[in-house]
Amino acid sequence: MTIFRWFKTAKSALGNPGLDPIRSVAGQPNANPQQPSDLEEAIDAPISMEQRIGWYREQFDRCSDVVYFSFVAGAGTACSVIFIQGIINEETLHRQIIEAAMTIRSGESSEQFVRQLFEGRRLPVSSMDITASLTEGLRRILLGEVLLIVDGDARMILFPIEKFAMRAVSNAENEVVIRGPRDAFVEDISTNLTLLRRRLKSPALKTETYFFGKHTQTKVLITYIDGICMEGLVDEVKHRLSRIRIDGVLGSSYIQEAVADNPFSPFPQTMYTERPDVVAGALLEGRVAIFVDSTPMQIIAPVTFYMMMQSAEDYYQNYISATWIRWIRYLYLLISLLLPSLYVAVTTYHPEMLPANLLITVAGSRDIVPFPAIVEAFLMEISFEAIREATVRMPKQIGQAISVIGALVIGTAAVQAGIVSGAMVIIVSITGIASFIIPHYELGLALRVLRFPIMIMAGVFGLLGIVTGIILTFLHLVSLRSFGTPYLTPTAPLVLADWKDVAVRAPWWRMKARPHLYQTDHEKREHFGKPKLPEEEGSS
Amino acid sequence: MSASSLSRIWKVIGCLAICLPLTGCWSRVEINDRAFATMMYVDKGEIEGNVKLALTFALPNRLIPSQGGGGGSGTQGNPYDVVSKEGKNVAIAYRLIQSDLSRKINWGQLRVIVIGEGLAKRGIQPLLEFLAREPDFHLKAYVFITEGETTHLEEAPAVFERLPSEVLREFAKQRTVINTSLKDLLVARYYGNDTIISMLVSPKKKMISEKNKTARWIGTGGAAIIRDGKMSTKMAVNEMRGGLWIMNELKDAVISIHSPTDGGEISYRVVKAATKIKPEVRKDKIVFHITSKAQGDLVSVDSDLNPSDPKQHELVARELSKEVERRIKAALDKTQKIGADSFILGRYLEWNYPKEWKQIKNNWDTIYENQVEFDIRASIEVKSQGTITKSPWERWAG
Numbered sequence: 012m013t014i015f016r017w018f019k020t021a022k023s024a025l026g027n028p029g030l031d032p033i034r035s036v037a038g039q040p041n042a043n044p045q046q047p048s049d050l051e052e053a054i055d056a057p058i059s060m061e062q063r064i065g066w067y068r069e070q071f072d073r074c075s076d077v078v079y080f081s082f083v084a085g086a087g088t089a090c091s092v093i094f095i096q097g098i099i100n101e102e103t104l105h106r107q108i109i110e111a112a113m114t115i116r117s118g119e120s121s122e123q124f125v126r127q128l129f130e131g132r133r134l135p136v137s138s139m140d141i142t143a144s145l146t147e148g149l150r151r152i153l154l155g156e157v158l159l160i161v162d163g164d165a166r167m168i169l170f171p172i173e174k175f176a177m178r179a180v181s182n183a184e185n186e187v188v189i190r191g192p193r194d195a196f197v198e199d200i201s202t203n204l205t206l207l208r209r210r211l212k213s214p215a216l217k218t219e220t221y222f223f224g225k226h227t228q229t230k231v232l233i234t235y236i237d238g239i240c241m242e243g244l245v246d247e248v249k250h251r252l253s254r255i256r257i258d259g260v261l262g263s264s265y266i267q268e269a270v271a272d273n274p275f276s277p278f279p280q281t282m283y284t285e286r287p288d289v290v291a292g293a294l295l296e297g298r299v300a301i302f303v304d305s306t307p308m309q310i311i312a313p314v315t316f317y318m319m320m321q322s323a324e325d326y327y328q329n330y331i332s333a334t335w336i337r338w339i340r341y342l343y344l345l346i347s348l349l350l351p352s353l354y355v356a357v358t359t360y361h362p363e364m365l366p367a368n369l370l371i372t373v374a375g376s377r378d379i380v381p382f383p384a385i386v387e388a389f390l391m392e393i394s395f396e397a398i399r400e401a402t403v404r405m406p407k408q409i410g411q412a413i414s415v416i417g418a419l420v421i422g423t424a425a426v427q428a429g430i431v432s433g434a435m436v437i438i439v440s441i442t443g444i445a446s447f448i449i450p451h452y453e454l455g456l457a458l459r460v461l462r463f464p465i466m467i468m469a470g471v472f473g474l475l476g477i478v479t480g481i482i483l484t485f486l487h488l489v490s491l492r493s494f495g496t497p498y499l500t501p502t503a504p505l506v507l508a509d510w511k512d513v514a515v516r517a518p519w520w521r522m523k524a525r526p527h528l529y530q531t532d533h534e535k536r537e538h539f540g541k542p543k544l545p546e547e548e549g550s551s
Numbered sequence: 552m553s554a555s556s557l558s559r560i561w562k563v564i565g566c567l568a569i570c571l572p573l574t575g576c577w578s579r580v581e582i583n584d585r586a587f588a589t590m591m592y593v594d595k596g597e598i599e600g601n602v603k604l605a606l607t608f609a610l611p612n613r614l615i616p617s618q619g620g621g622g623g624s625g626t627q628g629n630p631y632d633v634v635s636k637e638g639k640n641v642a643i644a645y646r647l648i649q650s651d652l653s654r655k656i657n658w659g660q661l662r663v664i665v666i667g668e669g670l671a672k673r674g675i676q677p678l679l680e681f682l683a684r685e686p687d688f689h690l691k692a693y694v695f696i697t698e699g700e701t702t703h704l705e706e707a708p709a710v711f712e713r714l715p716s717e718v719l720r721e722f723a724k725q726r727t728v729i730n731t732s733l734k735d736l737l738v739a740r741y742y743g744n745d746t747i748i749s750m751l752v753s754p755k756k757k758m759i760s761e762k763n764k765t766a767r768w769i770g771t772g773g774a775a776i777i778r779d780g781k782m783s784t785k786m787a788v789n790e791m792r793g794g795l796w797i798m799n800e801l802k803d804a805v806i807s808i809h810s811p812t813d814g815g816e817i818s819y820r821v822v823k824a825a826t827k828i829k830p831e832v833r834k835d836k837i838v839f840h841i842t843s844k845a846q847g848d849l850v851s852v853d854s855d856l857n858p859s860d861p862k863q864h865e866l867v868a869r870e871l872s873k874e875v876e877r878r879i880k881a882a883l884d885k886t887q888k889i890g891a892d893s894f895i896l897g898r899y900l901e902w903n904y905p906k907e908w909k910q911i912k913n914n915w916d917t918i919y920e921n922q923v924e925f926d927i928r929a930s931i932e933v934k935s936q937g938t939i940t941k942s943p944w945e946r947w948a949g
Contacts, residue, residue: 371609374582486563
């Protein structure tokens with residue numbers, strides 16, 4: 012069952028569709044796949060204000076942050092607001108809702124006041140919803156809205172004036188660029204959406220809202236550009252999201268893991284980013300971005316292996332240097348996966364592969380090392396992993412100390428003591444640097460993990476083991492899919508047209524078509540051709 | 552991932568795991584448990600019919616500057632050692648050496664094989680037999696024959712390089728001597744076993760680098776013509792150079808000629824030499840057309856010749872070409888006289904006239920001796936005249 016069909020049935024269960032809250036940013040109705048059964052039980056709101064407040068007090072039993080405030084509004088109508096302290100903008104509540112409602116207009120009857128109130132003519136607010144369902148009101152209060160109950164009317168008004176404590180938009184910390192924009196997503200989803208909307212000022216940018224997590228009620232947005240994104244892809248994303256049943260969503264990886272094609276793969280099948288420009292770029296290529304509230308990392312799907320070898324920087328720098336850097340990255344990708352294994356295999360099984368002088372140097376440095384090469388390699392790699400992990404987790408001030416001590420211990424002392432060879436230190440350091448060159452951290456992690464089995468293969472079977480390891484990895488990679496897109500597109504399957512952004516970074520005036528792999532409906536981009544000199548333009 | 556695809560993966564892994572033991576890659580030997588033989592000396596043994604095998608091993612712990620702690624024990628002594636044993640054949644001698652070593656001998660770095668003159672005269676077949684069967688040898692290992700006994704070379708210090716094998720490798724790389732590799736020897740076996748191997752000399756010399764002690768100096772000197780697997784005669788340096796032309800291995804050479812004008816010495820450096828050989832089967836003989844092309848750069852003029860005069864220039868170029876032709880001819884004549892197709896010209900015949908080759912293959916040596924003629928044409932183009940165009944004294948005179 013697709014989520015659309017489900018949504019239709021769920022919507023009718025909500026009761027009066029006309030009263031359905033219309034509030035989400037792109038004007039799409041809210042859907043709550045999490046609690047359809049709760050909503051179906053929605054009881055009709057009792058007329059009496061006291062009854063309704065009593066019901067809410069019962070629900071919010073022992074919730075000290077819920078505020079109930081009753082006041083007398085214009086024309087003597089009794090009103091109450093219910094909200095949660097701290098997550099709403101109280102100034103707006105005072106000025107635009109309570110104060111405005113309390114203004115007395117002469118000759119106004121209570122009926123007139125209530126009618127104007129519900130017609131949206133009484134209060135100077137920019138948006139409000141009307142609901143008759145108590146449970147809906149309950150849910151919305153928890154989302155940071157203010158519920159206004161008017162005595163004598165079964166309907167209730169919801170004012171979305173939520174205001175959460177949040178961080179200001181700051182510099183990107185994980186995906187640093189030199190030339191591109193610096194802003195990064197924050198934890199607040201509406202701020203994040205603003206950052207995206209600032210870049211894509213188009214009505215074709217669609218954002219659909221969902222809520223996940225039984226207790227967290229985390230807001231999740233599916234964003235895509237209508238007309239560029241393949242229709243089936245959006246449906247597939249929705250379908251996969253609709254399967255999620257979870258207690259809480261505390262980060263985007265909760266969603267990521269739930270929608271993965273192959274849950275057993277070490278390779279990331281969706282990509283996360285903290286950069287709004289990366290999301291905008293992905294949407295323009297016909298992909299889908301999933302925004303998750305309260306995390307600065309948004310998900311992009313589908314992805315390919317090569318996409319994770321691209322950095323945002325590539326598109327801001329000169330395309331020639333960007334291409335060169337991309338090649339360096341591919342080279343170091345191999346190094347980060349294979350270098351320690353190659354070293355172990357060549358020195359223990361195939362020393363004839365090394366030139367005589369190099370071999371003698373290596374043999375000389377290994378002469379006093381008490382361990383076999385494979386043990387040495389493991390020793391060093393594992394200590395390096397430990398240093399890396401410690402440096403990431405340590406508080407910043409201590410982290411510095413750790414890295415210095417680690418470098419000293421492993422780099423100098425171990426070699427001098429004759430525990431490891433100098434050559435191995437070089438190998439491990441290059442490998443370590445190589446794994447940081449991979450722009451996408453999760454891919455780097457996957458390769459870091461894969462390095463160890465390949466090292467064991469190298470230690471046991473030599474080069475043959477490495478080759479077997481590579482073959483097995485490739486078998487896995489070619490069979491992997493990300494939302495139906497083969498992971499190694501455009502090399503397997505071969506899509507030569509898409510190589511313009513894989514083997515090289517083609518200049519923008521050559522990127523005439525969107526990536527073929529997403530099968531967008533409109534493959535042609537707006538393009539302008541190679542820049543010309545004025546005289547050329549005159550002659551052509 | 553469904554259960555069936557999981558089990559399929561296990562099946563694939565199982566298949567691969569079964570295959571792995573078949574490869575014979577279970578030979579894990581740590582690099583510090585290996586002894587790397589860098590050079591091999593083979594000579595006849597003291598007992599008649601025996602073979603003396605000597606191997607030069609690099610000692611990595613002495614090659615690397617000490618690394619503190621328990622590192623290398625300093626720089627005393629040579630960073631290599633020679634271990635030699637005598638046995639009925641090479642394989643037995645090798646086993647004897649191995650049983651005396653704490654580390655396992657690895658042939659992977661063996662780049663130079665030196666054969667003693669005595670053994671070469673007796674025949675190199677038994678050695679080739681051993682080298683060809685062992686898969687670890689580099690086919691690119693260079694082969695030399697030394698004048699006298701190999702022991703002389705073993706004693707020679709490597710003055711310029713770290714290891715003595717490096718000295719010989721560099722000789723071969725410079726292409727001033729014929730560089731015969733193990734592969735060439737194996738190829739020659741299919742063409743009547745005639746080949747040519749360059750020779751080493753090791754004269755005694757007072758060495759300043761070795762604290763003025765008298766020691767052996769490794770040098771090059773001519774080549775040995777191998778006929779039917781046995782060294783039959785020597786070739787002088789000049790003739791060997793002619794051989795380099797035929798084998799298309801010449802990188803650069805300095806050729807001096809007498810000036811056609813007054814007989815003074817003119818030297819040219821010859822570069823970009825390229826030789827083409829084309830056989831032609833006639834009724835009663837086989838003619839090899841050998842065409843050499845090269846470019847000559849003027850090195851020095853010791854005559855009144857004016858290099859910038861086109862006419863004189865042409866004369867010199869012709870003279871130069873004739874000299875090259877003479878050199879090539881000399882080398883070929885030497886081999887033809889003893890009926891050894893050392894330059895393996897037979898393969899050109901096989902390529903161009905496969906049918907005829909099949910018929911004459913078996914008595915190719917006799918045919919080579921009697922029924923083969925050479926048509927040698929060299930054309931040297933003189934291009935550069937150096938930085939100055941006139942000889943310095945010319946200006947003073949005129």
